[in-house]
Amino acid sequence: MIENETFDVVVVGSGAAGAMAALRAADLGMTVLILEKAHKFGGTSATSGGVMWIPNHQLEGDKGDSRESTFTYLDSVIGKEVNRERLEAFVDESPKMLHYLKNTGVEVMAAAWPDYFPDNPGARADRSVIVPTFDGRELGDDRYALMREQYNRFKLFGRYAMDLTETFALMMQSKGWRTVAGKVIGRYWLDRGTRRVSHRDRRFTQGAALMGATYKQVFARGVELRLETKLERLVVDESGRVTGAEVSNFGRSYEVHARHGVVLAAGGFEWNQELRDRFYPIPGLTRHSSTPEDANRGEALIAAEKIGASTEHTEQGWWMPTMTLPMKGASNFHEIHQSAFDVGRPWSVVVNRNGVRFVDEACGYDQFGQAMVRDHLATGANMPCWLIFDAKFRRKFSAGGLMPTVHTPEKKVPKDWWDHYVFRADTIEELCRKVHLPVDAVQQTVAKMNDYARTGIDPEFGRGMNAYDQMFGDPVSTPNPNIGPIDTAPYYAVPINNGDLGTKGGLRCDARARVLDGEGRPIAGLYSAGNNAGTPFGDAYPGAGATIGPAMTFGYIAANDIAERSGNLRG
Numbered sequence: 324m325i326e327n328e329t330f331d332v333v334v335v336g337s338g339a340a341g342a343m344a345a346l347r348a349a350d351l352g353m354t355v356l357i358l359e360k361a362h363k364f365g366g367t368s369a370t371s372g373g374v375m376w377i378p379n380h381q382l383e384g385d386k387g388d389s390r391e392s393t394f395t396y397l398d399s400v401i402g403k404e405v406n407r408e409r410l411e412a413f414v415d416e417s418p419k420m421l422h423y424l425k426n427t428g429v430e431v432m433a434a435a436w437p438d439y440f441p442d443n444p445g446a447r448a449d450r451s452v453i454v455p456t457f458d459g460r461e462l463g464d465d466r467y468a469l470m471r472e473q474y475n476r477f478k479l480f481g482r483y484a485m486d487l488t489e490t491f492a493l494m495m496q497s498k499g500w501r502t503v504a505g506k507v508i509g510r511y512w513l514d515r516g517t518r519r520v521s522h523r524d525r526r527f528t529q530g531a532a533l534m535g536a537t538y539k540q541v542f543a544r545g546v547e548l549r550l551e552t553k554l555e556r557l558v559v560d561e562s563g564r565v566t567g568a569e570v571s572n573f574g575r576s577y578e579v580h581a582r583h584g585v586v587l588a589a590g591g592f593e594w595n596q597e598l599r600d601r602f603y604p605i606p607g608l609t610r611h612s613s614t615p616e617d618a619n620r621g622e623a624l625i626a627a628e629k630i631g632a633s634t635e636h637t638e639q640g641w642w643m644p645t646m647t648l649p650m651k652g653a654s655n656f657h658e659i660h661q662s663a664f665d666v667g668r669p670w671s672v673v674v675n676r677n678g679v680r681f682v683d684e685a686c687g688y689d690q691f692g693q694a695m696v697r698d699h700l701a702t703g704a705n706m707p708c709w710l711i712f713d714a715k716f717r718r719k720f721s722a723g724g725l726m727p728t729v730h731t732p733e734k735k736v737p738k739d740w741w742d743h744y745v746f747r748a749d750t751i752e753e754l755c756r757k758v759h760l761p762v763d764a765v766q767q768t769v770a771k772m773n774d775y776a777r778t779g780i781d782p783e784f785g786r787g788m789n790a791y792d793q794m795f796g797d798p799v800s801t802p803n804p805n806i807g808p809i810d811t812a813p814y815y816a817v818p819i820n821n822g823d824l825g826t827k828g829g830l831r832c833d834a835r836a837r838v839l840d841g842e843g844r845p846i847a848g849l850y851s852a853g854n855n856a857g858t859p860f861g862d863a864y865p866g867a868g869a870t871i872g873p874a875m876t877f878g879y880i881a882a883n884d885i886a887e888r889s890g891n892l893r894g
């Protein structure tokens with residue numbers, strides 16, 4: 324038992340929300356401990372694309388965004404009632420958080436990425452922000468391999484780290500992609516020094532860049548991070564104020580005291596089947612989630628509920644279509660593969676079990692998931708739905724983890740995948756029989772898509788008819804980059820699940836990130852940020868980075884509020 328351990332602030336969870344809360348609290352003169360239950364730090368955030376949605380960010384590349392146009396847009400995309408003050412806090416504080424992050428030494432840059440509802444009023448294509456490639460070894464050799472690694476499936480050949488530009492060049496096989504691949508591989512093998520430390524590519528890209536660069540600053544400020552240390556229970560004094568946390572570490576348990584506040588930044592509940600079943604209106608399995616399996620199980624949400632905290636938006640996920648394949652080199656393990664962009668490529672269509680389309684397949688991944696939910700509630704015939712494509716698609720695009728033939732020719736696909744994970748047939752009719760889809764309905768759907776491919780117009784759902792869809796289409800396919808005729812055998816089908824990037828709902832908080840009880844009163848000393856808290860956006864996913872942008876913003880706000888209330892403000 325360790326006794327009398329007291330920090331000004333205890334942060335639970337080492338993802339984007341926790342890292343920002345810790346960084347800011349340390350800069351405001353407070354002592355900080357980060358508790359992380361996993362054996363690596365960085366959370367889902369370190370495995371992610373690392374994009375932050377920060378409207379009106381005023382970096383170079385902001386082409387005249389404003390508070391007004393941000394609200395015009397948000398008001399047009401948010402479908403359910405949200406806490407207005409909390410939404411305003413996000414809009415007003417997120418640029419401040421970003422410029423604070425930049426001033427600590429983290430490089431940030433605007434990325435040209437259309438908002439996810441590009442035709443809505445106020446939509447723009449300059450609100451997403453990324454961190455350029457970071458040299459992971461700047462964390463020091465003892466720490467660099469301890470940060471959670473990106474999934475192999477996001478690396479070239481499962482090994483070589485790629486930034487977003489390289490990823491898109493290879494994904495689309497655009498001009499010069501072979502040179503890009505050569506450079507990515509060459510850079511790794513020429514870096515002999517790093518391979519003596521770890522197999523891990525020292526190039527931290529995307530989410531690894533964001534978290535690596537941020538943690539460099541966190542560690543520089545003397546913040547302590549404890550791995551394998553899990554929040555079990557919140558400690559409350561007789562007045563109801565949260566004063567610390569009971570934690571467990573390799574079987575022993577102890578308390579840590581928080582003089583001024585505890586920030587719950589322990590992610591969502593996507594890996595807790597019981598909570599999913601309790602909160603979600605539709606069936607779904609933990610293993611459809613694309614987040615790390617050993618991390619977010621809603622323990623901090625449960626701990627807060629036990630002391631009277633309330634929740635909001637818990638019926639919502641950050642949806643992401645996924646499919647499953649056996650994991651190479653690991654017996655009896657399956658791997659989740661995101662198929663966000665695959666489902667909207669030309670020469671394909673997605674249908675429910677009635678053989679009917681239900682969405683503009685090329686829309687944002689969260690909208691795709693929302694459509695699956697709606698369709699399932701209406702028809703009972705979704706979850707999974709089916710991506711059907713032809714040989715032209717197969718040659719060029721991935722379908723989840725099934726890489727295009729240019730990378731994985733048919734003969735290299737493991738035999739046990741065929742007609743278990745990926746279905747193949749010489750005719751649409753035979754394919755439908757294999758996957759138990761109604762032949763007539765699917766044939767009609769395919770015939771309609773082939774018609775739309777000719778005219779370029781999808782009168783049903785408008786596929787390929789807006790800037791977001793087109794960004795992930797193929798210019799080779801004309802007149803519509805997202806629709807091409809499905810007419811070249813063999814034909815394929817893969818089941819698509821309603822996976823996620825985490826959960827959208829969580830603890831109900833106010834505009835200062837304070838956790839609220841059932842009466843809407845703040846619980847003294849308790850804060851929450853990131854997916855541990857309910858999103859300010861309710862049911863919407865407004866643009867690329869809309870989970871990490873608010874996560875970091877409310878981590879920043881929590882630290883500011885703790886410092887203000889404790890009178891412990893340094894600067």
Ligand SMILES: Cc1cc2nc3c(=O)[nH]c(=O)nc-3n(C[C@H](O)[C@H](O)[C@H](O)COP(=O)(O)OP(=O)(O)OC[C@H]3O[C@@H](n4cnc5c(N)ncnc54)[C@H](O)[C@@H]3O)c2cc1C
Binds near residue numbers: 620
């Ligand atoms: C492949 C992928 C790409 C993505 N790309 C993007 C993107 O580009 N932009 C974007 O906005 N979103 C993206 N997302 C979603 C985004 O990564 C998450 O929504 C976000 O990282 C959540 O941040 P967080 O800080 O709330 O939680 P996390 O980063 O998940 O961190 C939570 C941490 O808390 C720890 N923890 C959990 N329980 C306990 C406990 N009891 N005690 C102690 N510690 C605990 C976990 O181990 C974890 O380390 C992506 C997700 C995936 C999977």
